[in-house]
Amino acid sequence: MDSSLYLFPLPVLGEPPAVPLIASLLQDCGFMGGRLDGQHYLTGPDFFRYITFAGCSPRLQLETPAGGGWDFCHISLHEDHCPPSLQVAALRGRPRCPACRSNVFGWKEQLTGWREDASRPWRCENCQTLLPAAELDWRQYGFAARCSVEIHQVYPGEAVPTDGLMSLLKEGTGRDWRHAWVDKPAV
Numbered sequence: 001m002d003s004s005l006y007l008f009p010l011p012v013l014g015e016p017p018a019v020p021l022i023a024s025l026l027q028d029c030g031f032m033g034g035r036l037d038g039q040h041y042l043t044g045p046d047f048f049r050y051i052t053f054a055g056c057s058p059r060l061q062l063e064t065p066a067g068g069g070w071d072f073c074h075i076s077l078h079e080d081h082c083p084p085s086l087q088v089a090a091l092r093g094r095p096r097c098p099a100c101r102s103n104v105f106g107w108k109e110q111l112t113g114w115r116e117d118a119s120r121p122w123r124c125e126n127c128q129t130l131l132p133a134a135e136l137d138w139r140q141y142g143f144a145a146r147c148s149v150e151i152h153q154v155y156p157g158e159a160v161p162t163d164g165l166m167s168l169l170k171e172g173t174g175r176d177w178r179h180a181w182v183d184k185p186a187v
Helices: 019-028 107-116 163-173
Strands: 004-009 032-038 040-043 051-053 077-079 122-123 130-132 147-150 159-161 177-183
Touching: 004 159, 004 163, 019 032, 019 040, 019 077, 019 163, 163 177
Parallel strands: none
Antiparallel strands: 004 147, 004 177, 032 040, 040 077, 051 159, 077 147, 122 130
16 A cells, blocks of 8 residues: 555645644644654654544554554654645545636646646636646645644555544644645655
């Protein structure tokens, strides 16, 4: 599985909340466990209280594989990315204009540049709205933000953050939060 669930604050191009604050909020509530290294963390004892899984029996490996590696469900905190890069679920992302809801034509040709800098401007052919690519509506299959929380190794649409988790992040950081599923970037 090569996809992740991301949580990110709004506005996506605004000054992001401090990552240590986000880490503290997520550890204090039990969503996130101990640090593995850098910005990688184990899931916490209350992880399933804050994430809902669809389907009969989701198959998640929550512990580090015996042979090592990162192919298990864990959490990463991503620091301030300026300019932010766009991340998209390759077979699912289809953006639309947030002002008029028109489909964004020719977006695949723009994707390479947006992955480098999602603050690049885009103009809607239908309503002429000018906005950064980061603010397009990716229908939860793409996003760009200056910081994010990544839950690794979940299928698109399989895991959804609870209202409780999103409220906790909003109250703790003073910002609204959204979520998206995207392909895990190649390392």
